[in-house]
């Protein structure tokens with residue numbers, strides 16, 4: 001199986017592959033710049049080359065890049081929206097330079113300006129980014145918990161965005177198990193997982209699903225709260241994860257942990273490997 005964890009880029013992006021390998025992973029997720037700022041220092045071409053060499057030598061992949069948290073493509077404030085587009089475009093460019101398979105981002109919040117307008121703005125922003133940056137990285141919309149006016153907690157909303165994008169073959173979705181659970185999809189048992197997958201298939205098509213963020217949830221079903229818990233320490237619990245990682249529709253996909261780091265050994269990595277059949 002392909003299993004990764006979100007790891008730090010402290011000390012340089014080229015340090016990240018070895019960091020993930022040491023945890024027992026063969027895939028990884030990183031930020032391509034500081035996730036809480038608009039601008040990052042320029043990506044050094046030598047660092048990017050070293051990074052790609054490390055990825056190859058350590059046989060790591062896929063590589064998932066996560067966009068910065070400040071991005072809100074649906075913001076009614078023109079300035080915030082423009083900054084978001086520039087930032088995501090920059091992350092997309094970096095993703096290409098690093099040879100990333102996927103760039104994941106949260107669609108955005110309409111902050112009172114209406115769901116339809118928000119969806120329109122997101123699709124327009126994606127179209128403009130795709131028209132300016134050409135690379136082989138797939139842009140993945142991540143499902144969210146549905147707090148406040150956020151867009152993308154239900155698959156039909158993601159579908160409504162994708163419908164309006166011209167180059168659909170450059171898009172996909174990343175399913176976060178914690179977000180899905182607190183958005184009302186009960187992933188703690190097989191029936192709930194099947195129900196979610198049939199909705200996903202109906203509203204979007206399973207082919208769009210490219211990556212799974214595998215996180216437990218600190219908050220209960222349908223709470224619309226977003227806080228990741230270590231596996232088995234949240235409401236999805238280990239029975240849920242055993243079903244998810246072995247499900248015939250999901251087991252071939254890359255799984256990425258976004259749980260807090262441990263001091264030395266990563267218990268979440270060990271748990272996944274122990275729950276995996278065959």
Ligand SMILES: [Zn+2]
Pocket residue numbers: 142176213258
């Ligand atoms: Zn996530």
